Amino acid sequence: MLRLSSIVLALGTCVSVASCAKTAANCGSSADCTNITYSATIQPIIANKCGLSGCHGSSYSTYSGLLTIVNNGKLESNVVNSTNMPAGNVSMTCELRQQIECWINNGATNN
Numbered sequence: 811m812l813r814l815s816s817i818v819l820a821l822g823t824c825v826s827v828a829s830c831a832k833t834a835a836n837c838g839s840s841a842d843c844t845n846i847t848y849s850a851t852i853q854p855i856i857a858n859k860c861g862l863s864g865c866h867g868s869s870y871s872t873y874s875g876l877l878t879i880v881n882n883g884k885l886e887s888n889v890v891n892s893t894n895m896p897a898g899n900v901s902m903t904c905e906l907r908q909q910i911e912c913w914i915n916n917g918a919t920n921n
């Protein structure tokens with residue numbers, strides 16, 4: 811019985827640690843979220859990494875268009891939680907992914 815409880819405790823610890831350790835694209839430490847705004851931080855990232863010709867263009871060019879993508883979970887799943895985007899020869903650093911994650915987690919406000 812002691813061995814079973816030890817195994818259950820070990821598994822529970824592993825699951826707990828794994829769920830708490832989630833950061834943008836498994837980058838490690840999280841970004842400072844205090845000064846991240848849509849206009850100064852997020853909009854320039856989106857314009858330079860996502861709203862390029864031949865990519866997402868107009869759907870990402872306005873706050874309301876981007877908010878739709880935030881609300882359906884695609885921005886977080888494709889940019890924050892994986893490295894599927896941006897595609898092609900465009901790269902995005904962990905820091906930029908973390909800034910997007912902070913903005914989403916703070917309500918994705920138009921500030």
